[in-house]
Amino acid sequence: MDTKTADFSAPGGPDDSSLHRRKSALESPSADEIQSADALLSTLGYQPELVRSRSTFQVAFMSFVLASIPYGLATTFYYPLVGGGPTNIIWGWFMVSLIILCVAASLGEITSVYPTAGGVYYQTFMLSPPWCRRITSWICGWAYVLGNITITLAVNFGTTLFFVACINVFTDENGNEIFPAETYQIFLIFLLITLICNAISAFGNKWLPWLDTFAIFWTLAGVLALIITILAIAKNGRRSASFVFTSFTPSSGWTPGWSFMVGLLQAAYATSSTGMIISMCEEVRQPSTQVPKAMVATIVINAFAGLLFMIPLVFVMPDIEILAALASGQPVPVIILSAVGSPGGTIALLVPLLVLGIICGTACTTAASRCTWAFARDGAIPGSQLWKRVDEKRDVPVNAMMLSMIVQIVLGVIYFGSVTAFNAFSGVGVIFLTVSYAMPIAVSFLGGRKQVADAKFRLGKLGVFCNIVALSWSLLALPLFCMPSYLPVTAETVNYAPVVFVGFTVISAAWYVAWGHTHYAGPPTSERAVF
Template sequence: MAYERKISKDQPFSGKALGDFGSNGEDGGPRRASADDMLAVLGYQSELTRSRSTWQVAFMSFVLASVPYGLATTLYYPLIGGGPVAVIWGWVAVCLIIICVAVSLGEITSVYPTAGGVYYQTYMLSPAWCRNITAWICGWAYTLGNITITLSVNFGTTLFIIGCVNIFTDDAGVGIWTATTWQTWLLFVAITLLCNAISALGNKWLPMLDTFAIFWTFAGVLAIIVSILAVAKNGRHNASYAFGNFTASSGWVDGWSFFIGLLHAAYATSATGMILSMCEEVRQPATQVPKAMVGTIILNMICGFIFLVPLCFVLPPIEELIVLAQPFPYILSSAIGNKGGAFALTVPIIVLGICCGTGCTTASSRCTWAFARDGAIPGSHWWKKVNTKLDVPLNAMMLCMVVEILLGLIYFGSTAAFNGFSGAGVIFLTIAYVMPIFVSLVTGRKSLKAGAYDFGAFGIFCNVVAIAWTLLVTPLFSMPSYLPVPASGMNYASVVFVGGTLISAIWYFAWGRKNYQGPPAKEEAVIRRRSSMIVVE
């Protein structure tokens, strides 16, 4: 029988309700439970429609990465970091690391499938004496990471469109659109508004958009690689160059230069855990979301490899590419030898940029809403409301949008603002992802017994790799991508990171230390009742 008790979202989840729900079936064995039943045990009332199947959540996870888009818009970083070696092998290395992150998060998500994602998981896994502060840190990192990655996607699409238009040049060889700072920012605002409008007004059609994006991606990638390899206007490099040439142009020593180039792959895979915020719109999140996370990373790695290898065979001289903010359109133009044809090949990437921005907008709004319903954000009573007509947390979405537009003003102070947005987003999200993984590992991974997945020794290995990756990423992506550094090229990732951390710390000491209590349900009761259930598949 379905659970019918309604839990007020304005009142803490009571132990009595939890106890009532946890009764076994008539034969004394575990009772079967729907996803909404499971959510009730975790402390929340279902407020969003569960409309996504396994394939649909996998498709959305794929769209959040939008590999051809993410790799095309950040190709500058591995090109200055090491050339073809950094482009191809940096991608493969990071994907293998992110698979470990996804496996680690998948294990934990099978126990705690809520829109709060890693924030909720960190709270439940942490010892009682520190769970409030660890959840607070993780929640703010997760929320700010979602917002800044969404910002960087929309800003990246802006710069990419400008780069694509400038495939067309005047008689002097100069791009036809020398975009001013104001024009760039206004285009970014227009793209941000468009993505928010699609996400808010077309929520029930988003699964169809994600499905379309899958076929669009493979059609676009196929068109690009066939065209550039078939035409290859300026010839093709041999395999030793495409797979083995290392040319560091960043000004850093070779080893560190290669690491700098990893921002390319880290950015494209940074949205891995953002799909967790969709758990309350998925039919069987405890199993579907972990499968989607891991499966799409493997698919992304293959798709990215297929996309990047042909590019390395037709690369123009590296010194021509590193002076461009967006080298990908130039690579196409050089390989095709026809500006109109090259621009046509960029259209699939631009469309994927809009799809990716819409997906990130959707995920970031759910993340912000979930954090606000536990009272952790100033003005939470506004941001935790769900627009029942649109079936979206519209207020939280609008909050994210305003913050993104305001942060976009950094571009007026630094032309390297995109580097700051993408770097800060990767740092925030990586820290958020690793916190529940770290706490689970140091507490003996005991809570995984109540979930669907526990990979034992392999899981422990994945946990260690994820933690080591975080220790590298945090300082790495705070540094400038090249030396020497002009004032206009400063990496603002550290500024955005420190600023966000400072805001969360001030709010904690001003309000959170005395008032914040974390999620309504408590770990001991959740594990006990979770273990007595068989989630309906």
């Protein structure tokens, strides 16, 4: 490999202010790591533009925060609850975690060869045969960008609904909710949360690694406080171990087997961020090893963290029929209130999850802006000249972040037409990201895995197994998460995920026909990058 230092004065490279910051970074103890990473990036066709400020632990922490398992599982608890009850909640999570571990390992192996902010889009281009690499990378890139944006939307909208449900653990003298939020009020809260997450990401970029570190300890303290309290008080008693680990009570209206599968949306949503951390490769000191290890380690840790969080909730869970009938679709606040018996105590236990929701939204906003910027950098988004600019003062692609935010807000309007809009946001996010993750894995697998033979994060013979599991899951997930959560389907409860998916697919296809087919050449290549 060519290990020359990146040429910061090359055309299209950083300006003087960016150069000053990079020189300052090169004077740190990790200078050799940064120079090596920048040299690799140059051989892959790009000039370094972002500062590599994240250490191994910090990138692992961000990967954890992107998933934010207690928060992500809490806001989507309704889906496995009606899908099959305790069995769906516990074993569905465990099963999907094992599957996503194979996805993470497969992506990590490829990322160790191609560590760029373009992520799976760049990888798909480099791994595909020359005759089809433009169209495959185009499809993957649009799926990856839209998946990042819609998952970020789902996180912020989920925080909104969860926040409203938390407030309503308080009731008036007649037992009615104190905040029967109107549709416009929910939308305004969502708008405020979205603006807060974007502001934190845009103006506090240099502090984000410390925010991610804080989130780890905050989550640990919050989860321990919650599970100890609800198990110790358990005002309405505790369920038997048989109920927690073997009870299967589908109430979605689907046939039992399919009901269980539809209930996996919770686990798929909570683990959908697996590959989003790849977009941070150009801000990491050793991306070829740090990012793959962080992806895999996070899945393992999150699998146990998820069980630690959900098993106690199921032990103190009231009747499933009561929870399934909640208009809010947010059963966790009600479960905790039932166990604690005090609205004040319940709110105190829910605050850590609410704070984690904001931190998770900020992390997702950051990742979405980076992949949007990377895709625009290669001219694949209309108006790319505007979206590919980096704010040199803050080291943030602010324009790309604003584009992502605008798309989220426009899609949020769906809530005015459907009370189950969150199902559409989370479902379409999972679908898009699943497609984007599957494409580099598929082209690598079909190509005989030649390009990853010398990967720094190499799976060896286990790689074939992981690839097959990942691709099989992808084929199942596409139709699965287009389904409504329960039957019968009405105009208010229909799942808009396939509508959003098809709509964006049509837009990307139309842009390819109108412009991309003639002008889009894909990411830059070099002799080093082309096999």
